[in-house]
Amino acid sequence: MTEAPDNTPVVIGVGQYSERVGEPGYEALSYMDLGGRALAEAISDCAAEGSVAQAIDTLAAIRAFEMSRPDRAPPFGGSNNVPRSFAKRVGADPERAILSTTGGQYNQKLVGEFAQDIAEGRSECAAIVGSEAISTVLALSAKGEKPDWLEEVEGSLEDRGYGLEGMLEPALFAHGATGAIPLYAIAENARRANLGKGLEEYRRDIGELFEPFTKVAAANPHAAAPKERSAEELATITERNRIVAEPYPRMTVARDQVNQAAAIIIASTAKARELGVPEEKWVHIHAVTSAVELELSARPDLSANPASIASVERALGIAGKSMDEMAYLDFYSCFAIPVFNQCDHFGLSPDDPRGLTLTGGLPFFGGAGNNYSAHAICEAVERVRADLGSFALVGANGGWMSKYATGIYSTQTADWSQQRVAELPKADDAVVRGAAPFDSATIESYTINHTKKGRDAVFIGRNDAGERVVGNADLSHELTRKIFEGGEPFGARLSVKRDDRGRNIGQVA
Structure with missing residues (x-):
């Protein structure tokens, strides 16, 4: 580690x-208590005098899921x-x-924002804290318990x-694609x-991608589901492993x-020295980039996420490193496709010896x-x-591959006299979307979304004008149902009518 300027x-x-829930020591902590514990752990980790x-002059809280939409609380x-x-x-x-x-x-993006603030003298020490207590909320609600977590500060x-x-x-929400699972499934x-793969073969691909993730999760004390699973187990449809959306x-x-919380503390080297933080604790931020993607239905290729690729490539460029020089990788893995997109572009394999997750991934770590x-x-x-001089890359994803931020970290000194934070411009090649009623459509992608109310x-x-359109396939129509349930409706032409709710309902012509 070389001498770094004070800022x-x-x-x-x-x-x-x-x-x-239910394990020894379980306390049913609130969001705020979990976050406070994580922040205390981060402060202790500094080993400061x-x-x-x-x-800490700046503290950002990551918005919890249950506070993430105006219609929820x-x-x-x-x-x-x-x-x-x-x-x-x-x-x-x-x-x-x-x-x-x-x-x-956003937490990855904040690392860049706060690092820039410190480099330009607007801050000396900043913290990022986030927490989720969804498991506890569900467990207590199921028992009819309702603790009071209100706080006035x-x-x-x-x-x-x-x-x-x-x-x-x-348009997508109106037709039953109302959350992450069906929207990612359409892209997948x-x-x-x-x-050109069938459903079973592709599910096997997902299983092979995620099998190594389960091994990492099984060894992580913070994982929500710390159990190794085989590719076959992940890919096989059973009552317990039912389809949620094709x-x-x-x-x-x-x-x-x-029930998980995490905290990150960033400081100037001058403040770190003043606090007596040992230099072996310092980790340099070599690049943080962020990008915004087009809306799903406007993307030229429904399967692609070029904003995420651009973010990663730009971060590597700023750091002056290649993907091969990253010793540690964590690609956001809420579903398979954000990981597949990186693998496809950078030529990475699911059995890459470095691994593609540091935590165990969102389906298994949580x-x-x-x-x-x-x-x-x-x-x-x-x-x-623990591996001095090595580099780690973290790719963070938001929405339905809507936003992406990349960070690169190392104990090697980063020169902040050059720009190390970048926001990339949004693409301008959006597909035109149709607003008027239409009589027919040719299928590009789909999902069958399974909910408590049934299937959509x-x-x-x-449409015939080449505009992007959204609708529901009529599963009560036998030929239409067979084509969609068989997993091969791509390129099929549907005749479309509007129902009394204004939804576009299509049948194979």
């Missing part, structure tokens, strides 16, 4: 905290000022308290809003169509029932809401500290 930003502490808590209540609730638990009183927008990319708050722009597509099936079996989608990648960053920091076959295709 060089470094990660000085990371912390994770978790609990599993001075008070890190009192040095935590069932047991929450804090009026989440970042200050976290701060209060460790004796911190930051000048700035920030509540993030929605999106799994005084102090300023910079609420950055929900940040849902570009993620809520009314588009990739399957491009590869082509996804339940075990291969992000697990949101977790999909800690918008905060998953903070856990990946914590793991990356630990890895490079949702398709994206083109």
